Amino acid sequence: MNAxxxxxxxxxxxxxxxxxxxxxxxxxxxxxxxxxxxxxxxxEVTRIAVRNTAIDRDVPVADDAFTTDAAAVVSDPDVDVxxxxxxxxxxxxxxxxxxxxxxxxxxxxxxxxxxNHGAELYALAEANGVDLLFEAAVAGAIPIMRPLxxxxxxxxxxxxxxxxxxxxxFILTRMADDGASYGDALAEAQGLGYAERDPTAxxxxxxxxxKAAIMATVAFGARVVAGDVYHEGISGxxxxxxxxxxxxxxxxxxxxxxxxTVADDGQAQVxxxxxxxxxxxxxxxxxxxxxxxxxFVEGGAAxxxxxxxxxxxxxxxxxxxxxxxxxxxGNLARGHGATIGTLERARIAPIDDxxxxxxxxxxxxxxxxxxxxxxxVFGEHGxxxxxMEQEGMGSEARLVFITxxxxxxxxxxxxxxxxxxxxxxxxxxxxxxxxx
Amino acid sequence: MNAxxxxxxxxxxxxxxxxxxxxxxxxxxxxxxxxxxxxxxxxEVTRIAVRNTAIDRDVPVADDAFTTDAAAVVSDPDVDVxxxxxxxxxxxxxxxxxxxxxxxxxxxxxxxxxxNHGAELYALAEANGVDLLFEAAVAGAIPIMRPLxxxxxxxxxxxxxxxxxxxxxFILTRMADDGASYGDALAEAQGLGYAERDPTAxxxxxxxxxKAAIMATVAFGARVVAGDVYHEGISGxxxxxxxxxxxxxxxxxxxxxxxxTVADDGQAQVxxxxxxxxxxxxxxxxxxxxxxxxxFVEGGAAxxxxxxxxxxxxxxxxxxxxxxxxxxxGNLARGHGATIGTLERARIAPIDDxxxxxxxxxxxxxxxxxxxxxxxVFGEHGxxxxxMEQEGMGSEARLVFITxxxxxxxxxxxxxxxxxxxxxxxxxxxxxxxxx
Numbered sequence: 001m002n003a004x005x006x007x008x009x010x011x012x013x014x015x016x017x018x019x020x021x022x023x024x025x026x027x028x029x030x031x032x033x034x035x036x037x038x039x040x041x042x043x044e045v046t047r048i049a050v051r052n053t054a055i056d057r058d059v060p061v062a063d064d065a066f067t068t069d070a071a072a073v074v075s076d077p078d079v080d081v082x083x084x085x086x087x088x089x090x091x092x093x094x095x096x097x098x099x100x101x102x103x104x105x106x107x108x109x110x111x112x113x114x115x116n117h118g119a120e121l122y123a124l125a126e127a128n129g130v131d132l133l134f135e136a137a138v139a140g141a142i143p144i145m146r147p148l149x150x151x152x153x154x155x156x157x158x159x160x161x162x163x164x165x166x167x168x169x170f171i172l173t174r175m176a177d178d179g180a181s182y183g184d185a186l187a188e189a190q191g192l193g194y195a196e197r198d199p200t201a202x203x204x205x206x207x208x209x210x211k212a213a214i215m216a217t218v219a220f221g222a223r224v225v226a227g228d229v230y231h232e233g234i235s236g237x238x239x240x241x242x243x244x245x246x247x248x249x250x251x252x253x254x255x256x257x258x259x260x261t262v263a264d265d266g267q268a269q270v271x272x273x274x275x276x277x278x279x280x281x282x283x284x285x286x287x288x289x290x291x292x293x294x295x296f297v298e299g300g301a302a303x304x305x306x307x308x309x310x311x312x313x314x315x316x317x318x319x320x321x322x323x324x325x326x327x328x329x330g331n332l333a334r335g336h337g338a339t340i341g342t343l344e345r346a347r348i349a350p351i352d353d354x355x356x357x358x359x360x361x362x363x364x365x366x367x368x369x370x371x372x373x374x375x376x377v378f379g380e381h382g383x384x385x386x387x388m389e390q391e392g393m394g395s396e397a398r399l400v401f402i403t404x405x406x407x408x409x410x411x412x413x414x415x416x417x418x419x420x421x422x423x424x425x426x427x428x429x430x431x432x433x434x435x436x
Numbered sequence: 437m438n439a440x441x442x443x444x445x446x447x448x449x450x451x452x453x454x455x456x457x458x459x460x461x462x463x464x465x466x467x468x469x470x471x472x473x474x475x476x477x478x479x480e481v482t483r484i485a486v487r488n489t490a491i492d493r494d495v496p497v498a499d500d501a502f503t504t505d506a507a508a509v510v511s512d513p514d515v516d517v518x519x520x521x522x523x524x525x526x527x528x529x530x531x532x533x534x535x536x537x538x539x540x541x542x543x544x545x546x547x548x549x550x551x552n553h554g555a556e557l558y559a560l561a562e563a564n565g566v567d568l569l570f571e572a573a574v575a576g577a578i579p580i581m582r583p584l585x586x587x588x589x590x591x592x593x594x595x596x597x598x599x600x601x602x603x604x605x606f607i608l609t610r611m612a613d614d615g616a617s618y619g620d621a622l623a624e625a626q627g628l629g630y631a632e633r634d635p636t637a638x639x640x641x642x643x644x645x646x647k648a649a650i651m652a653t654v655a656f657g658a659r660v661v662a663g664d665v666y667h668e669g670i671s672g673x674x675x676x677x678x679x680x681x682x683x684x685x686x687x688x689x690x691x692x693x694x695x696x697t698v699a700d701d702g703q704a705q706v707x708x709x710x711x712x713x714x715x716x717x718x719x720x721x722x723x724x725x726x727x728x729x730x731x732f733v734e735g736g737a738a739x740x741x742x743x744x745x746x747x748x749x750x751x752x753x754x755x756x757x758x759x760x761x762x763x764x765x766g767n768l769a770r771g772h773g774a775t776i777g778t779l780e781r782a783r784i785a786p787i788d789d790x791x792x793x794x795x796x797x798x799x800x801x802x803x804x805x806x807x808x809x810x811x812x813v814f815g816e817h818g819x820x821x822x823x824m825e826q827e828g829m830g831s832e833a834r835l836v837f838i839t840x841x842x843x844x845x846x847x848x849x850x851x852x853x854x855x856x857x858x859x860x861x862x863x864x865x866x867x868x869x870x871x872x
Contacts, residue, residue: 027737031590038657039589087784135587141738143579143587151571151759153475154467188860221474284744287723301755302577302745309741319737323587334772427495 007036011046011207013079014301015070015095019314020109020136021048024083027318028325031058031197041329074099074263076420081328083321084108085136090342093117100124101134105328105337107321109136110263113362115210115226119216123342131337133324141316142309143323148218148297156300159259161434162221164211166291166311167202168234170252172276173289176242176251182235194291199389204233205274208256215295216272222346224258224272230351236292241429243359244391244400250278250433251286261349271349278359278402278433285434345421352409357386357435359402361428362418366397369431370423374399377421381414382406386435402433439621440738443478446765450513451506451531452522452603455750456545456572456757457484458495460519463754464761477765483509510535517764519757520544521572529553536560541764541773543757545572551646551662554653559778567773574647575729577752578745579759584654586735592736593655595695597870602727602747603631603638604690605672608712609725612678614685618671630727633840640669641710644692646748651731652694652708658782660694660708666787677865679835680797680827686714686869687722697785705729707785714795714838714869721870788845793822793871795838795866798854802833805864806859810835813857817850818842822871838869865872 014021033131036042045061049070057066067073074082074095082099084106086092086117092113099106101124108114114137115122125132135145139162148160163169167189174185186203189195201207209229234254245252255277263269279286279325284306288294293311298304310316331337364370371388378385391398394412403411411430418424448464450457461481472478481497485506493502503509510518510531518535520528520542528549534872535542537560544550550557550573561568571581573597584596599605603625610621622639625631637643645665652660670690683690691713699705720742724730729747734740746752767773800806807824814821820840827834839847847866854860 006872023737029589031592034592034803035590083618141735142741143583143743146587150763151582151756154463154471154758154762155755156467156470201820284723287720299577299755301459303749303752303755305578305644305743305745307579307741307743313739315652315737316739318737319591319739322590322737326590327586336772411648 004199007040007042009042009044010043010046010332010335011078011080012325013047013073013076014045014047015056015073015082015084015092016292017048017050018061018085020085020317022057023094023314023318024085024321025059025061027315027322031322035326039326039330041326041333043325043329047076047079049073068094072100074104075102079106080332081325082106083325084110084224085321087112089113089116096121096286097124100128100130103128103130105131105332107133107324107328109134109317109321111137111207111210111214115213118214119223119343125337126342129337131328131331135215135324136317136320138214139295140309140311140313141319142293142295142307142311143320144215144295144307145218147307148215152299155302157219157297158259158300159257159298160215160295161285162211162215162256162295163253163285163288164256164293164295164311165202165208165254166293167199167360167412168208169288169293170291171203172234172237172252172254175237175239179239181239203235204253205231208254208274212256212272212274215256216270216346217343218260219261220270220346222270223343224270224346224348228272228348229271234276237276237366241431245278245359248278248359248400248402249281251281252276252431253279253285253288258307261348263347263349267347270346271354273351273354275432278431280434283434297333340434352407354408355405356408357405357433358411358435359400359429359431362399363403363425364397364399365423365425366394367423371399371423373423374418377417378403378414380417381410383410383414398428402435405435442827443472443476444769445478445480446768447480447482447514447516448761449509449512449518450481451509451518451520451528453484453486453493453495454521456521456753458493458816459519459750459758461495461497461755463751466637466760471762475766476761477769479761479765483512483515485509506531507534510540511538513716516540516768517761519761520540520546521757523547523548525552532557533560536566536822538714539564539566541567541768543569543760543764545570545753546571547643547646547650551649554650555659555779561773562778565773567764567767569764570650571760572753572756574650575731576744576745576747576749577755578729578731579756580731580743580749581654583743586736588635588733588735591738593696593733594736595693595734596651596655596731597652597721598647598692598729598731599689599721599724600692600729600731600747601690602645602729603635605724605729606630606727607639608670608673608688608690611673611675612682615675617675618673639671641667641690644690644710647691648710648825649695651692652706652782653779655674655694656696656706656782657779658706659779660706660782660784663728664708664784666709670712673712677867681714681795684714684838685717685793687717688712688867689715689721689724696792699719699783699789703783705785706782707790708785709790711868714867716870719870788843790844791841792844793839793841793869794847795836795865795869796866798835798837799861799864800833800835801859801861802830803859807835809857809859810854812846813853814839814850816853817846819846819850834864841871
């Protein structure tokens with residue numbers, strides 16, 4: 001916030017000019033004088049790489065700023081900082097690598113790139129002493145990467161849980177608030193442009209999984225990649241599940257979870273997964289509805305923290321990119337960079353070892369002794385029951401259980417044996433629960 | 437997060453060793469190897485200034501680290517970074533100034549010091565090229581200062597609203613959840629150690645006001661001091677107010693508000709105030725209960741953000757101090773500092789000019805024509821009514837209004853004229869409302 005008389009000129013090369021890129025170019029122009037006043041930096045978008053220069057974009061840059069040659073933007077001596085908002089892995093990886101190797105700071109919003117090739121890019125940034133910043137890659141406008149990287153750098157974080165996919169949160173909120181079926185809610189999300197025509201990446205948790213890998217890497221300081229993440233999506237969730245959960249004072253959210261645990265041999269390991277989860281209604285994550293995102297951090301010293309905001313959208317995402325851009329430009333002007341550094345590979349917890357509380361919905365015969373038989377199966381596998389309610393009578397009878405924390409492998413063994421009991425007609429939904 | 441073979445030694449001098457200081461010394465020792473691994477910094481608390489060295493403190497430092505001579509800690513050539521957690525203005529101001537002038541970075545949790553002398557200290561840090569960091573001074577463990585200063589440095593922030601005083605939030609939560617009177621809830625807070633014997637600083641909003649001044653300064657990049665903040669406390673709030681608010685689907689929270697507005701002459705001005713406020717139940721701030729804190733940021737590009745967590749307590753506050761300490765130590769090792777810089781004085785909006793929606797509870801005669809007479813008074817002063825409900829009948833009749841946004845001066849004129857109406861027996865509570 002220097003009231004510097006001569007702001008330092010910083011020229012920005014933009015790779016991609018979709019919703020985020022166009023919003024960023026507009027925001028840079030809109031905030032130019034204020035950034036000069038408060039930060040002593042004169043930011044200007046000078047080059048923009050696009051697929052098609054013939055499209056008329058309402059963006060406040062010179063017409064000759066546009067080019068289809070992205071490599072020329074990166075290598076242009078009149079580009080000081082590169083912003084990558086094109087998405088996808090190639091050619092983004094190649095372009096970002098080239099920029100970093102040339103000593104140019106990079107700001108990216110590309111979760112897929114970072115979740116798959118982050119470690120090599122962080123190492124390249126470190127080796128070249130320049131910034132690689134990516135606040136916008138996880139949870140849009142919410143400042144989560146910088147707090148994890150800086151404010152909480154020394155915090156003994158045990159777990160990070162995020163609602164980081166707005167599409168699925170919109171669908172689950174519609175199902176809960178209006179009793180819409182999964183299919184109808186998905187169709188509505190598609191109609192509003194929140195969901196793609198092929199919604200797989202969102203509804204099966206791949207998008208959230210990429211973000212989980214990035215959060216785990218930054219929170220625990222060890223390399224985690226998209227392929228390490230266990231996934232379950234929301235396409236099997238029914239309105240009945242949501243109603244049963246509501247009876248138990250829970251809602252259902254798709255959570256990206258990264259946690260640090262201790263393996264049987266005493267070594268630290270990282271568990272990373274995405275799955276629908278029963279969230280108690282008095283938990284702060286329960287009030288995160290519609291297309292909003294939030295990240296909940298459990299710290300050993302800080303206690304519980306939650307960061308909430310817009311997870312998507314051109315202007316909110318551009319806001320996060322601009323925050324990084326000001327930081328990177330300021331560091332460049334002062335001749336240094338703040339990087340993640342070189343990371344060791346995290347030891348990933350096998351999903352079988354993960355401990356979680358569970359919700360189980362078991363259709364049973366309505367006769368004496370059934371509960372005892374069912375409870376015995378839980379006990380044999382060391383799965384402890386926290387609460388049980390019978391719902392319905394006769395041929396509609398079902399037992400709804402919430403367990404204490406149990407290992408995945410013990411829970412699976414319990415399910416296997418439950419299915420073989422005569423009195424059990426079917427095991428319905430099995431969902432994880434935020435709990436002890 | 438460099439896996440550096442030789443971490444850089446950074447020796448910390450601690451001023452004050454109460455709950456926060458002791459928790460910090462313990463946390464530094466606990467996280468020492470992890471900070472060395474991830475940040476390449478070997479942090480050690482080497483000197484601690486206390487009032488009385490005879491007290492046995494369970495703190496993992498050498499016995500001869502303690503001294504009553506705070507100035508000697510600051511000037512000790514074996515102290516690289518100074519952490520000030522003693523509180524109060526003097527001698528903290530003098531000690532912090534001396535450290536900065538000597539080129540030593542300072543981390544402080546002292547809201548009173550910053551709200552009154554922040555600008556001179558930021559300028560001193562800037563002039564000496566060293567850090568002055570203060571994450572813990574507002575909202576304890578919640579990362580709010582760094583996001584405001586860095587992530588949102590270029591964001592067009594219009595308003596920041598915080599629940600930043602845990603004592604008053606505990607009292608209001610107890611009144612709402614259990615129907616406890618203000619006096620009983622305060623006594624309970626005192627019994628639990630959440631409130632001081634003289635609770636004035638908390639319940640009249642001075643503590644929140646100091647934090648509002650600091651938030652306004654960082655959010656808007658202009659100097660705002662504690663004396664600029666308009667205050668109303670919670671000691672006049674009754675259970676009846678909370679019940680009326682609940683009928684209207686609102687709760688009552690003590691909010692610290694900082695907003696940027698435009699004065700009649702077209703110049704930007706900053707409004708800073710603390711007052712009890714009706715918060716709609718579906719607003720994220722409504723779910724911040726008990727001793728938790730949260731800060732809600734309205735950005736022109738980012739949209740709505742909220743940061744939530746523990747606002748007080750030794751270990752949560754120490755966590756925020758440690759985050760700053762790692763940052764300051766890292767910057768020192770790399771030979772630079774990140775400062776707020778020199779700030780111009782903010783133009784402060786007079787409270788008369790502030791626009792807010794209001795809740796009014798008016799006791800009236802229960803006869804035809806009264807609503808028309810009352811509504812006419814609102815109309816004469818340009819105060820627009822958003823909703824009205826009659827509560828009670830006969831001698832218990834009252835009209836409960838929520839207005840659209842109105843200027844304070846127009847609202848006061850409305851109240852004056854309402855009180856002179858024959859049909860109005862009394863104007864009860866008048867409270868601001870988060871709204872349009």
